[in-house]
């Protein structure tokens with residue numbers, strides 16, 4: 001039997017104590033020591049030490065060495081310390097994992113890019129297990145974020161998440177925690193051109209949000225590459241948060257605060273939600289179902305949305 005609890009919304013996901021808020025997910029190229037040295041002064045929720053697309057092919061070894069070294073040195077504070085390795089299909093992921101797992105401190109989260117097929121998640125799981133065994137790593141269990149960056153990856157997303165969840169639940173090395181949408185690779189794959197309106201990725205973003213949330217996962221929105229245009233960033237961030245994304249990728253420190261504000265409930269929203277919940281309880285106590293509040297019809301779905309806002313505000317307050 002499939003049970004559906006009354007609160008089977010992201011409410012349960014946000015109420016979970018292990019929820020790691022990742023509003024602004026900032027990439028730092030592993031080959032760039034100057035940028036790596038700035039990490040401690042950056043206030044992103046999630047710092048991604050990148051071995052993949054931010055690093056030139058002939059600098060991959062340099063990036064691995066830098067990341068291995070910096071993992072042991074940098075104070076990440078309350079930021080989620082994350083490494084993005086290369087994809088399974090790149091054929092170079094094993095070298096990334098070996099360099100990272102040699103570090104004196106291991107990352108809290110691993111991002112696996114360009115997951116197109118279920119077999120890739122299986123291969124990654126087995127490879128991680130083998131390397132941990134070789135290096136006698138026992139207790140480490142990072143969060144895993146998988147990326148959707150192609151049309152086939154989008155079609156296969158449900159199967160990939162289903163398999164990763166099964167593997168997570170049967171004692172594998174990671175805890176499946178999120179999905180990330182790579183819009184620029186996706187556009188290249190479908191032959192689209194990124195526009196200001198973003199209409200070319202609208203369907204994909206909705207599908208990624210829906211599929212990820214069905215598995216109670218965080219879901220991280222596309223990057224805005226025009227990093228000087230903070231007005232446009234504000235607009236796309238508010239749009240992404242409204243669509244159900246839990247955070248957004250950023251490439252430049254100036255983008256961090258704009259994204260963080262958009263992905264945090266405003267004081268007005270928190271006041272609205274607090275009052276709505278109180279009124280809902282009063283109406284239930286009086287035996288009433290739907291009621292009018294600020295001119296709107298309120299029933300259970302609105303209560304759940306209000307609870308999402310309150311839970312998110314509590315999580316964000318700890319940052």
Ligand code: 1VU
Nearest residue numbers: 027028029034035036038050053054182183223251252253
């Ligand atoms: O003021 P300072 O000179 O001391 O520092 C500069 C700059 O070094 C620093 N900075 C960064 N620090 C850490 N992480 C970063 N990502 C970062 N970006 C910049 O901030 C100060 C001001 O920088 P700037 O305005 O002079 O900008 P730059 O010309 O130095 O750098 C611009 C780019 C875009 C090259 C830089 O921000 C960057 O490398 N970003 C990351 C690119 C990346 O990782 N791309 C791949 C991930 S996106 C993806 O894969 C899509 C799914």
